[in-house]
Amino acid sequence: MESSRLRVAIVGGGIGGLTMALAISRCAPDIDVDIYESASSFGEIGAGIGMWPRVWETMQFLGLEEDLKRIIGTPHASGIQYRKSDQSEGIAFGSNMIHLQTIHRAEFLEILVDRIPSSYGTHFSKRLTSYVDGDVGPVTMFFKDGSSATCDLLIGADGIKSQVRETMYISMAEIAKKNRDPPENVDRFRDHTKCVWTGQLIYRYLIPSEDLERVYPGHPCLKAPAQFHGKNKFIIGYPISRGKFINVAAIIFKPEYAGSTFHGSWSTHVPHRELIDQFVDWEPQARCIINLMKRPSRWAVNCVPSLPAYHFRRVALLGDSAHAMTPHQGSGAGQAAEDALVMSSLLGRPEITRQTLHLALQVYDEIRRPVSQRVQQTSDEAGLLYSFNNVDYQYNPDNHVTSMDSLKRIHGRILDLFKWTWTTSAFEDRDRAMKILTDRLKSSRV
Structure with missing residues (x-):
């Protein structure tokens, strides 16, 4: 039997990780997905989240509008x-x-859990400790319980204390040190492991x-x-x-x-x-x-202060692991959903294979990092105004x-x-990303 086009592992089963899984099921149904959650079941901390018109568009695209209306009232x-x-x-x-x-986090999560395809693997009590992403072969993940697993693409949706982000930036620091970069550059990479x-x-x-x-x-x-x-x-x-x-x-x-x-x-x-x-x-x-x-x-x-990259090799960051922000624009969960929309749309292109995956991740970073970091800044400014x-x-x-x-x-x-939040659309960003990817794919074939 022919293997799937890509095997994706999502580390983190909160709102960001499950939204990403649902988005892949809609945009790239020929991709295999495994979700690894450190807790014994899916769950969310906190209570309310807000969704502006810009984010509501994404919820409609994912087919969640009616379910959400039911819990909003x-x-x-x-x-x-x-x-x-x-x-x-x-x-x-x-x-x-x-x-x-305005929506209760736990109720939103229940809707996402119900929508995840039964064909996707869900693995609980799997706390990632590290991963290895070498020049050849798959990405190998290691978990606290001593087990391991492999994938073609690792997506870190494991929150502000992300172990995926820590491993990624330690790897970047080690490569910078090996390349004899200035010590301050090496230290800067290591600093990005922290919040x-x-x-x-x-x-x-x-x-x-x-x-x-x-x-x-x-x-x-x-x-x-x-x-x-x-x-x-x-x-x-x-x-x-x-x-x-x-x-x-x-x-x-x-x-x-x-x-x-x-x-x-x-x-x-x-x-x-x-x-x-x-x-x-x-x-x-x-x-x-x-x-x-x-x-x-x-x-x-x-x-998480502004990161210089949301991906490295075959690993990408999503949601709070990439851009945890203050809550003053009610946009943390919404920005995770926009990450999922753009990345899943790029992965949905049939030309994206194990050989061309790097092109999709580069475009994801180019589009989503400036937007989400700008929201981080406006959220900080809103907090100054509010106080x-x-x-x-x-x-x-x-x-x-x-x-x-x-x-x-x-x-x-x-x-x-x-x-x-209401004059712009995440779909404008998605369409721009798709056009850039089309151009990159054409160039790679020349």
């Missing part, structure tokens, strides 16, 4: 509302009317909607996303699970620690008092949310007074930062 009544809330009486300073679909702390902490909680309705009837978060802002902190809340819960995140900024290493557990449950003490004297709309977060989990927000750390903000720390002109400038800049 009634669309939000309005866009995101913004309030300055670090005072006894808050100030509304605008809204973002672009429609944001860094942004200086930000997120307190997360799911509030039953009925609890919020009881203490604050008609609260804006019951119907649509709302954000409450103050110096060096803000709160966002929005309904998920057909309105059953309000997903809440309270974010604290410590700018002096940005770029450092966070010591201790990245996520842990903390006493309610730790959170309450940080929002004393805020307006009632904000404080009632904080008061309902009875046992919040605290997360250190880490990121009133932008240079235009005129602020009196003694009485929390600011001018409406300053707030209007912030609101205008927020709207500018989000234009890409």
Whole structure:
């Protein structure tokens, strides 16, 4: 029996890895896929995720629209509302009317799991320790349980602490050292194995909607996303699970620690008092949310600084393993989906074989790296605006007074930062990638 055109291994069975698997099934059905997950079953951490119009297009392409509508329920009544809330009486300073679909991560993952072809291999309790990608033969993966496996293409969708990324950049550093590159170049490759702390902490909680309705009837978060802002902190809340819960995140900024290493557990449950003490004297709309977060989990927000490459030889990075970012544009999961759309479309070309695979991976890197890293930057800038750390903000720390002109400038800049989510399309990037690949394939045959 004739072997498949390519054997692909996806390391990581979260939203990014499973979206990639589903995208391959749609764009390249003649490719064999194996998924390796370190846990004993598929699962997701965190609660809510957002999908902008740009990402929703990809969900439609993957055939997920109806399933997603079923778990979203009634669309939000309005866009995101913004309030300055670090005072006894808050100030509304605008809204973002672009429609944001809000979804529970676990429910989204269940949809993906149900859609994965039964012919795909799924392997649990497989924690990758390293891989070898030599000049000949397949890529060989090694797992903590002592087993190994091979593939033609290894896709690292194993998150911000990616072992695939670590092995890839250690390999690049060793080659640079062998080639007698300057020591600083070798060290730079090794530095890319790590992630860094942004200086930000997120307190997360799911509030039953009925609890919020009881203490604050008609609260804006019951119907649509709302954000409450103050110096060096803000709160966002929005309904998920057909309105059953309000997903809440309270974010604290410590700018002096940005770029450092966070010591201790990245996520842990903390006493309610730790959170309450940080929002004393805020307006009632904000404080009632904080008061309902009875046992919040605290997360250190880490990121992967801009990488010089998303692939090396026959290994590629996807999602957080390539571009873990701050959550301030609600685009982490969406960028993973766009990675999957572009890469699977390139792999779907019948001319891509074991011999021409490198051409597809080069184009994937050229198209997806600038786009995703630009989103990383705009997400960081949005965080500065949300926490009133932008240079235009005129602020009196003694009485929390600011001018409406300053707030209007912030609101205008927020709207500018989000234009890409609805005025651009990932399919434009995909089509550009396909054209470049066509040209490269023609050149390779000359």
